[in-house]
Every structure is written in C-alpha cells, then in structure tokens.
Amino acid sequence: MSNNFKSGFIGIIGRPNVGKSTLLNAILGEKIAITTDKPQTTRNSIRGIYTDDEVQMVFIDTPGIHKPRNKLGEYMTGSAFGTLEEVDVILFLVDDELSSGPGDKFIVEQLKDVKTPKYLIINKIDTFGPDKYKQIFDEYTQLGIFQGIIGISAKKKTNIDDVIEAAKSHMEEGPAYFPEDMVTDNPVRFLVSEIVREKLLLYLKEEVPHGIAVEVEDFREGPKLTEISVCIYCEKKSHKGIIIGKEGHTLKGVGMSARKEIEALLGCRVDLRTWVKIRENWRDSDIALSNFGYHE
Numbered sequence: 001m002s003n004n005f006k007s008g009f010i011g012i013i014g015r016p017n018v019g020k021s022t023l024l025n026a027i028l029g030e031k032i033a034i035t036t037d038k039p040q041t042t043r044n045s046i047r048g049i050y051t052d053d054e055v056q057m058v059f060i061d062t063p064g065i066h067k068p069r070n071k072l073g074e075y076m077t078g079s080a081f082g083t084l085e086e087v088d089v090i091l092f093l094v095d096d097e098l099s100s101g102p103g104d105k106f107i108v109e110q111l112k113d114v115k116t117p118k119y120l121i122i123n124k125i126d127t128f129g130p131d132k133y134k135q136i137f138d139e140y141t142q143l144g145i146f147q148g149i150i151g152i153s154a155k156k157k158t159n160i161d162d163v164i165e166a167a168k169s170h171m172e173e174g175p176a177y178f179p180e181d182m183v184t185d186n187p188v189r190f191l192v193s194e195i196v197r198e199k200l201l202l203y204l205k206e207e208v209p210h211g212i213a214v215e216v217e218d219f220r221e222g223p224k225l226t227e228i229s230v231c232i233y234c235e236k237k238s239h240k241g242i243i244i245g246k247e248g249h250t251l252k253g254v255g256m257s258a259r260k261e262i263e264a265l266l267g268c269r270v271d272l273r274t275w276v277k278i279r280e281n282w283r284d285s286d287i288a289l290s291n292f293g294y295h296e
Contacts, residue, residue, distance in 0.1 A: 006171035007056040011084060011116075014093035015103040019123040022154040023093065024048045024061040027164060028183050047185050049178050055168055056176045060087065084110070089117050089170045091163065092146075095124045097132075098139040112145055117170050120146045121163060126153040188266070189216045195261050196230050196274070199254045204242060211235040212243070213282060227271045228262070233279045240276050251276065 012020045025031045028048045048059045084090060092111065098104055111118060120140045125133060137149055148166055152159040178185060193214040200212055211234055218229035234240055244251045251274060259272040282288035 004054075004173055005056075005176065006054065006168075007058075007174040007176060008088035008167075008171040009058045009060065009086065010089045010091060010167045011060045011062060011087040012091045012093065013062050013084070013107065015107070018093045018095050019154045020061050020093055023091075023121070023123065023152070023160075023163070024059055026154050026157045026160045027059060030183060049182050049184060050164070051176065051178075051180045051182075055171050056178065056180075057164075057167055057171060058177065059167075084114050084116060087116060088172070089119065089167050090114065091119050091121050091167070093121045093123050094136065094140070095122070095127075097136050098143075108143065108145075112143075117147050118145060119163075119166050120149040122149065122151045123154050125151045126156055126158065189219055191265060192216055192219070192228060192262055193230065195265070196232070196254065196258045196272075199258045199261075200232065200243070202257075203250055203254050211239060211283065213279075213288075225269045225271055226266055227273075229273045230275070232274060232276045233282060234276065235278070235280055235282060237278055240278055243276050 012024060014020050025048075027050055048061065050057045050059060090111070092107065094104055096104070098108065122133065122136050133151060137151075140146065140149060150159060150162050150166060152163060154160070184191075193216050197212065197214045200214070204212075213233040215231045215233065216228060217231050218227070220227040232243060234243060242250070243254075245253075255272055255274050259270050262272060263270045279285075279288060
C-alpha cells in the first residue's frame with residue numbers, strides 16, 4: 001500500500017429493484033449481496049469493501065427507498081436516508097426518466113439539501129436505446145445537483161470502472177479500516193440467512209416473500225462438516241403451506257440451492273436444516289424486528 005493511502009465511505013441509494021446490490025457485487029467482483037427481480041430484496045444496509053494499493057472504499061448498499069407500509073418499511077427507508085449523513089460520496093441509481101413516477105422525485109427532493117458529492121448512475125443501459133438514455137441524462141442534468149452522470153449495466157459489468165474512479169476521486173488520506181482481503185464486514189450467520197432468503201424470494205409467489213424473515217438458530221463448525229439450523233418465519237398459516245410446498249418440494253428446493261451456495265461461501269460441506277414457523281404481523285412488531293436484526 002502507498003504512503004498516501006486514502007479511504008472513505010460510499011452510499012448506494014435508489015428505488016427498490018433498480019440494481020443497487022448488483023452494482024455492489026460488480027464493483028467487488030464477487031457476490032456479497034443477494035439479488036432478485038423482486039422489489040425490496042435488500043432489507044439491511046450491506047457493506048462491501050473495495051481495496052487496492054491506493055485506496056480502501058467501503059460501499060454501503062441500502063434498502064430500496066419506498067413509501068413505508070409497516071414498521072419494517074420504516075426501518076428500511078430510515079436506514080437508506082441515514083446513510084446520506086454518514087458517507088463521503090453518494091451514488092444515486094436510476095433506470096428511468098425522472099418524469100416516469102414519484103419514487104425518484106421523492107429521493108431527489110431529499111438529495112437537494114445534502115452537501116455530500118453525488119453521482120447519478122443510470123443503470124440497465126443495455127435494455128434501452130440512446131434516445132431514452134439522452135432523455136434521462138437531460139432531465140437529471142437540469143437539476144444541477146450531481147458532480148457527474150455515468151451510464152452503466154451492473155448486470156453486464158459495463159462502465160463499472162468509471163463508477164470506481166468517480167468514487168476514488170473524492171477519497172481523502174486515511175487508514176484502511178479493514179484487512180485488504182476482506183470484502184464485507186457482515187458476519188457469516190447474516191450471509192447464510194440472506195442466501196436462504198434469496199432462494200425463498202426466487203421460489204415463492206408474489207406476496208409471500210415480503211412477509212418472510214430468516215433466522216440462523218444454530219451454527220456449528222466442524223473439521224469436515226458445518227451444521228446449520230435455520231428458521232423461516234412467515235405471517236400466515238396459508239403462507240407456511242406455500243413455503244413448504246406439496247410434499248415438501250418447495251422447501252427442499254430452497255434448501256438444496258441454498259446449501260450449494262453456502263458450501264461455496266464456507267469452503268466445506270454443509271448440513272442445512274430448515275424449519276417454518278408462523279409469527280403473525282411480525283413486520284409491525286418492534287420486538288420481532290429487533291430480534292430479526294432490523295433495529296439499530
């Protein structure tokens with residue numbers, strides 16, 4: 001590492017399902033945040049650590065900003081906005097014109113008074129043509145609040161280096177906060193619970209995933225085998241049946257796909273055991289939210 005080493009924190013914000021977690025994974029070159037095509041996939045702020053010979057940048061992937069419908073939603077949106085006051089650079093992801101809906105307008109109003117350097121990141125440029133890109137670019141340029149605008153495809157890793165260089169330009173001399181080979185400070189138990197929740201999101205119907213919480217109840221590491229017990233909480237009896245599936249097929253599929261990814265993460269064989277329990281209205285319970293890690 002150089003004598004003039006720099007470091008800092010970067011917040012990634014935006015509407016649900018705009019590609020924030022996909023961008024974080026692309027920057028780091030490996031998966032630390034779960035991604036699905038369902039909104040509100042990210043519930044907690046996920047920290048990813050990028051380190052090279054000159055700089056260490058801690059990227060914070062925040063929950064998608066949306067109008068809260070319950071206490072979980074309030075926590076998620078509050079977590080995202082709280083990031084604005086704690087970082088050195090803000091990356092605001094969009095994938096549509098500002099005029100297309102109220103979600104991005106709401107975020108822009110919050111950003112106007114924030115003095116932190118801000119970059120607009122237009123994601124998913126592989127899915128639309130130059131005319132739409134120009135319209136998005138022009139609408140946001142007129143606001144006059146961004147240090148720069150960068151078009152990317154997080155999924156295809158297009159122009160990711162430009163995002164990294166833009167963030168680097170605002171880093172100041174400082175220490176490395178984490179070891180250089182560390183890519184996230186989230187504990188393994190958290191990563192395991194997120195992997196299981198991602199598979200549930202991929203397997204389940206539209207309404208069920210938002211009412212699911214995953215808790216690692218037991219984690220025992222052995223020389224050849226790691227034993228993990230996971231409890232999946234849902235809000236309704238009917239949802240429990242959907243999660244388990246006919247003859248247990250859905251839950252078995254979730255467990256198998258999650259186990260493979262957890263084994264790759266841990267580098268050893270894993271015995272993953274899953275249970276499903278009902279906890280009604282947990283998303284509006286302060287005690288439940290705290291137990292599941294959704295309160296500071």
